[in-house]
Amino acid sequence: MGYAVVMGESLVDLLETGQDGELIYRQAIGGGPLNVAVGATRLGGDVQFAGTLGNDILGDRIAQFLRTAGVGVRLLKRVQVPTTLAVTTFEGAEPTFTFYGEPPSYSLLEAADLDAGLLAGADVVYTGSIALLREPFRSAGRAAWQVDGPLKVFDPNVRPTLLPDAAAVDALRTLVEEFFATADLVKMSLADAEVLYDGAAAPAAAERVLKLGARGVLLTCGAKGAYVAAHDGGAMLPAPAVNAVDATGGGDSVMGALIRRLLADGMPPGVSGWERNLRFALAVAGLVCERHGGATAMPTNEELTARWGALV
Numbered sequence: 001m002g003y004a005v006v007m008g009e010s011l012v013d014l015l016e017t018g019q020d021g022e023l024i025y026r027q028a029i030g031g032g033p034l035n036v037a038v039g040a041t042r043l044g045g046d047v048q049f050a051g052t053l054g055n056d057i058l059g060d061r062i063a064q065f066l067r068t069a070g071v072g073v074r075l076l077k078r079v080q081v082p083t084t085l086a087v088t089t090f091e092g093a094e095p096t097f098t099f100y101g102e103p104p105s106y107s108l109l110e111a112a113d114l115d116a117g118l119l120a121g122a123d124v125v126y127t128g129s130i131a132l133l134r135e136p137f138r139s140a141g142r143a144a145w146q147v148d149g150p151l152k153v154f155d156p157n158v159r160p161t162l163l164p165d166a167a168a169v170d171a172l173r174t175l176v177e178e179f180f181a182t183a184d185l186v187k188m189s190l191a192d193a194e195v196l197y198d199g200a201a202a203p204a205a206a207e208r209v210l211k212l213g214a215r216g217v218l219l220t221c222g223a224k225g226a227y228v229a230a231h232d233g234g235a236m237l238p239a240p241a242v243n244a245v246d247a248t249g250g251g252d253s254v255m256g257a258l259i260r261r262l263l264a265d266g267m268p269p270g271v272s273g274w275e276r277n278l279r280f281a282l283a284v285a286g287l288v289c290e291r292h293g294g295a296t297a298m299p300t301n302e303e304l305t306a307r308w309g310a311l312v
Contacts, residue, residue, distance in 0.1 A: 002123030003046035004259050005075065007144055008033025009106030009131040010051050010066075011084040011099075012058050013294060015248065028248075029065050030086065030294040031106060032129040032157045035249045038069045039256020039284070039298040045263050048118065050075035050144075051131070054083030054105035065295070075115060079108045088248065094222070095248045098161050099130075107134035111143040124262050125150040126255070129157035132175060141179075151184040151262055155255055158192040169195060181213040184267060187255050190221045202227035203234055215267070216274055218258070220251050220285075228278050232270040237278050240286040240308070249294030250285045256298065257281035283308050 009032065014025035037049040049071050053059035055078045062083070066073055084101035109131075119125060125144055131137040145152060156176040163169050173196050180186050186209050188196075193205035200208070206217040206229035219227045225239040261277040268274050284299060287307050291297035299307075 001046065001263055003048060004040060004124035004126065004263055005048045005050055005119055005122045005144070005150070006033050006037040006040070007050040007109070007125070007127040007141060008129045009084070009104070010034040010049070010053060010062050011086050011106055012062070013086045013088050013248070015088045015293070016090060025087065028293045028296060029062050030248070032155065032252050033126065033131070034062070034066070035252035035294045035298065036126060036256045036259065037071045038295045039253045040259040041070050042298045042300050043257060043260040043284070044301060045260040046072070048072035048074055050109060050114065051106055052077045052079045052108040055080050056082055058083035059105070074118065075113070077109060077113050079105060081105045081108070096161070097159055104134060106131050107137045109140045110136040111140045114140060114144060116147065119144055119147045120149050122150040124153055124259055126153040126155070126259060128155040128179070130159050130162060133162060133172070145179060145182065151267055152182060153185045153187070153255070153259060153262070154179045154183045155187045156192050156196065158195045160195060163195070172196070177212055180209050183214045185216045185218065185258065186214045187218045187220070187258065189251050190219055193219060202236070203229070206234060218254070218274070218278065220254055222247070226254065226278055226282060228271060228274045230271040230274055235271060235275050237275060237282060239282050242286040242290050244289040246292045246297070247289050249297055250289045252294065253285045253288040253298055254281040257284040
């Protein structure tokens with residue numbers, strides 16, 4: 001089995017919660033791509049995380065967390081800025097993020113920081129999310145995407161609070177479709193599709209992405225499950241019934257689980273193979289949503305078996 005390179009942001013989430021009648025913010029290590037890297041690793045994958053960390057105590061904690069989780073840090077770079085904070089508020093279990101820190105500590109990876117040999121030897125390369133909104137990370141992401149060999153996996157991970165107007169949405173759509181066109185797998189949330197494609201339903205959004213050139217498309221639809229499509233068809237799979245307390249990292253756990261399956265089995269030949277992988281990923285996400293936090297909620301295979309038994 002080979003390894004994956006996961007590129008993108010790491011940061012600190014401040015999660016809104018109540019304690020003794022007061023509103024407080026609980027600190028948690030997060031960032032969509034970091035969650036993906038940790039999720040795939042805890043499921044037994046070999047993952048290198050590529051990104052930048054602030055050179056402060058919070059950056060130290062993130063670096064130590066990655067090492068303890070078993071995520072490779074050969075492409076991790078420390079930078080002389082404070083670690084970005086994401087203040088996270090909730091409507092039910094669904095989070096909304098507001099970001100603090102300029103320049104963002106996660107956006108400073110340069111193309112020159114990449115190891116071409118490490119990228120070329122990977123079985124899977126993932127990029128996407130909010131790091132792509134800024135240079136120099138955007139150039140690094142494009143450079144990694146041009147490396148021949150690995151399967152290419154992309155997640156736009158749209159954050160509306162970072163898109164102030166229609167022009168910003170249009171610019172993001174143009175950017176992410178550049179990556180969609182040569183992706184082996186695009187994973188989006190239904191909320192992402194609503195922003196990018198004017199409220200399009202999952203099948204319509206998936207069809208648009210497939211027509212751009214992607215080989216497989218997955219749209220997560222919260223408690224309803226997820227829709228997966230390839231050029232030979234599409235299918236909607238239900239999510240397992242769970243007692244959701246915090247959806248932070250749920251979508252990222254789906255991505256981590258799919259990367260783990262790509263490392264183990266390679267590219268599925270069609271939609272039936274993606275359905276098998278998605279059933280596994282939805283079981284992972286269900287367990288994550290029963291826990292608090294993003295990266296710390298990512299389960300092991302043993303925890304999945306204990307929770308779901310034969311479902312996994």
